Amino acid sequence: MMDIAILGNPNTGKTSLFNQLTHSYEYVGNWSGVTVEKKVGKLRAATGNLIDLPGLYTLSPLTKDEKVASTFLLEGKFDGMINIIDSSQLERNLHLTVQLLEYGKPMMIGLNMMDVAKRNGLAIHIHQLSQQLGVPIKPMIARKGKGCEQLDAEKMKAPSFHLQYDDIIEEAIQQCESQMPAKMKHTRWIALQYLEGNEVVQQYLQQYVSLTWLEAWMKDTEKNVKIKHNIALNKLIYRTRETYIEELLKENMITSLLKHKASSETIDRVVTNRILGIPIFLFVMYVMFQFTFDWLGVPISDLVDGLISGPVTSGVEAGLQWIGANAFFQSLFIDGIIAGVGGVLVFVPQIFILFLFISFIEDSGYMARVAMVMDRLLEKFGLNGKAFIPMIIGFGCNVPGIMASRSMEQEQERHLTTMLTPFMSCSARLAVYSLFTAIFFTSHQALIVLSLYVMGIVVALIVAKILSITKYKNEKSLFVIELPPYRIPYAKTLYRSTWEKGKGFVRKAGTIILAGTIVIWLLSYVGPQGFHVPIQESFMAYVGKSIAPLLSPLGFDTWQAGAALITGFLAKEMVVSTLYVLYLVPNTEALHVVIGQQYTALQSYSFMVFFLLYVPCLATVATLKNELPNTRSMLFSIALSFAIAYVLALCVYQIGRLLGF
Template sequence: MLNIALIGNPNTGKTSLFNNLTGTYQYVGNWSGVTVEKKVGTIKNKLGNLIDLPGIYSLSPLSKDEAVVSHFFVNETFDGMINIVDAAQLERNLMLTLQLLEFNKSMIIGLNMVDVAKRRGISVDPSSISKILQVPVIPIDARSGKGTNEVNELLETIPQSEVEFEIDYGLIIEEGIKNIMTLLPSTLSIPKRWTAIQILEGNKEVIEFIASSYDFSKIDQVIKTTEEQLNSEQGVSPSKWIYSVRKEVISNLIGRSVEKESNEAVTLTDRIDRFVTHPILGIPIFLVTMFLMFKLTFDWLGLPLSDALDGFLSGPITDWLTNGLNAIHASGFIKAVVLDGIVAGVGGVLVFVPQIFILFLLISFLEDFGYMSRAALVMDRSMEMVGLTGKAFIPMIIGFGCNVPGVMAARTIEQPRERLLTILLTPLMSCSARLPVYALFVGAFFAKNQAIVVFSLYILGIVVALVLAKVFSSTILKGEFSLFVVELPPYRMPQGKALFRSTWDKGKGFIRKAGTFIFGGSVVIWLLSYMGPSGLGVSMDDSFLAMIGGILTPILAPLGFGTWQAGASLLTGFLAKEVVVSAMNIIYHVSNANSLQGILSTQFSALSAFSFMVFVLLYVPCLATVATIRKETGSAKWTYFSVGYALVIAYILALIIYQVGSLLGY
């Protein structure tokens, strides 16, 4: 079977092409940094595997996700490459293309976004590029799949179409390349000339690969000699000289294959960006966009759908299960486990599925439309003030869906200090798992202002993250700032199929958790509420669950929710935040969300309810997020720190909110 690598710049449609060529779905967004590790899918014609690598601008890695590509080139075997190129950004994209061609592996160029280029007055001739580079160049539309059949057909011939591509870098560099090649071992598994060029460019992955197995001292001497000669004659380093030569090659290629209109028209994207990325209007537009998103989720669309699902689960589904259990003469214990444990626990969370999917649909729309890149840009100034850049805001936005991929997306940040800081702060973003808790409490206490209250929680998470970023970057994580460079893609109306798949991909994790974590957690919680020191079938107040929750009662009392029920529910949230709602359904022994909200209105005040939601927003990350932080940081110390500081901040803020609110008479 063939192994084909799919490579391109960020935001060129690479992952969309992967989805069309394999028939599978990977996360797609109209912004950079979507793929943070390689993903593998089977090509539709069963020829082999397609490997989707992170978007990069150069083979010399700057960040952890870019290092994945260089590591792949030097350590993995593959048969060919598909290089996706943005026709509207040809000069920048071809810089990577030349580096790939120098690897002398079979390659197909997919020329994407030809329509965008035309709207910008750029006309590209694929046949001319193909003739110059001596590789097939196929115009494609990665979003719709146009041109993918031609790419698939060419893949069948890829093993017989090796590339022989060389650029003359001038006497000094060519002499350095030649000398390094003679020092490389004959058993080297990667092309010697490509390896020598990458070494002279300073590619750390390639240098470490060679130095780990072979004597690098003589090669190092060649590098120093080349640097001295080039600096003496041209006043530049080898990497800058190589870049300038490639840039000249690209200029000649574009001159022979591209025509540009002299008066480029102002596009719709340009007109919209005048307002959306405005230094003053940008942030208010972002806040209004978020508020409308929550208004749709909680008031206009989500609430009626959740009420309908609640009625279905607590009515026909519960009746059907009850009748089924009676028909098989199930014991009272089994009935209690199923109805009071599983149905109450899992069903109590599932009623909020419509609101979660609506939120994911809206987030997916904004991503595909191209707005999220603008959100990162307008936040860059605020992020810079606290020791981060707008690039750190992208993982945080992803964290609104789920903190796990948000933490992983920090790999796209080049600076280790900023990457660690982003990893530590991303769990403060309000993920979808917290949404059932918010929906439950705002429905009970803030029925007329649900969107405003939930919106305030999301903003609070961002504000706390920014404040802590300033504190951490000024104390424990001091370091230099990096520059934020972001490509703003053209606005594109999302396709219905892609929008549905993106929404489902985000939301299915919530449903999967309902069948695993929440299911298992509900059974355990019910058993703890059913058993006590005196045996089975005890009163809830005499159960093991009450004993466990009671330990936290005096600690939580100053926050406004000093009951064993609240303490026990919060403990379960470390498994998954949704389980907090499951635990409450079981503890209060209710059949639907409306009943639970009615009981909560007697156990909490509006102030203590808001304090509780703030605590849930900020306290310890869930188990999956903690495991991801451990993996991404490679440090137990920072993992413990991420859990500890979040718990302290949650307690302090909830304490301030409740105590100050009480003094003010709320």
């Protein structure tokens, strides 16, 4: 059984290759840090595992996710490596390749995006390049699955690669190797990485070699390099590799004399324009919401609602009567499970349409442009454009959004982005927006939902500004992002990406929401006086009534609203399920009538504003606890969200009343 690791720069197609070679599918995107932890899948063609490691430019880690790769090379158990390279960006990609060759493990190179290289007028002497590097090189187009089958683990070869560095560095490597334990492997690579400043390697080696000796050795080497070359040690190592790569490409790559005009540059002049960039992004979001609601999502959701409230409910009811189920179980299934879970499933088509658009934006190459456009704005608020990527991912789900913040280079900026991401309106909130906008804002659903998404972004920016000059100050921002070429996503890729994002929503409906709905129904069925009490006298009513006075200044003081917001902490979709159960309605149309009688348009908008911001769901809270430095920071984040939600909803309702709405 062989375990093979995939390593490469971001945007080279590592995860696409992973999908082709295994039965698994992993999240694919167009920015640094999409794979924030190692992913493992079973190889199709052989016995063994394929391990997808984070995208990185160098083995000296700058970000949290890049440390995963260096740690894996030091401590992981694997048999070989596939280094996947973007053939249209050979010079940049080969810096990592050289470091992997120095590592010495059996490997092969997947020369990906050969179609892009050809369009750019590049011709590569693959056989000659393979001979010079000492490992097999296979051309491929991973997104189309072409050439992937040639990456056979049996053909991997341990390289006999040796790049000669300056005499001072070579002598230092020998000195360090002499201090290492006899059984230690990859000693030359470890010494080089230590000299280059790889923190993971430095911490590792200090377990085996005296720290006093290492510090003196490092100091002497840096001093000698400075005297001889007047340059920093790590820069001399980098320059040596750079010179080698330049010579390698002169011998093995031909650039067409015909000038190739990249269409990406033409499009970028418009979509990344200083003036037009943000309006174009807002227009894209508006179109996305028009499809999600008015043009496509609502009609499909209405069909699903008719199916659940009609044939499904009637069939279950008839089946329960046929088996002689008592009133308790009939109410549990009809008023509890079908009403609650079915009420959430009604919105599944809209959720999937939203995920389809997000997948399209990612795979088309536009996502990185949005980050670039937003960098100018975010810079004024103490962040950089890369922080906007976790926020956009947060539109789908806050949890992977927070995880994507690991690609941020600076620690404080990463923590700040982590705290801001829950302000983004995730897909689970969409069910509540769809419910209220369909009742009160029929002709302007997309516009109202867009206003909520923009409000989340604006709140995040204001909080970022305040925290960047108080809690997270005195750290210089660093923004480096690669702009991949534009491309039309393949239908198969969009399908798989959309399904992977959306299936979690469906799975949640069958697990957390199902269990939660049963508990909510039971609490609404039972009260201090016993079973089958009027719902106004149930335990759920008492819980809702206890917090209703707190919500009264915000315009929604019904006990049902209070109870629904409490269950929303478990999962945001639970708010809709709770309302179905507590209002005892059989379908969405009946729920619309009840809510339309109890709320006004202003009250409903205030409710949506509060719901957007009030507290993250339980899964997001758990992720915050893992990603923030301590529990106090996590509690501060939750308290801040609630305070902002309360103040904003209060302003919306009270100012709206003064204006006569």
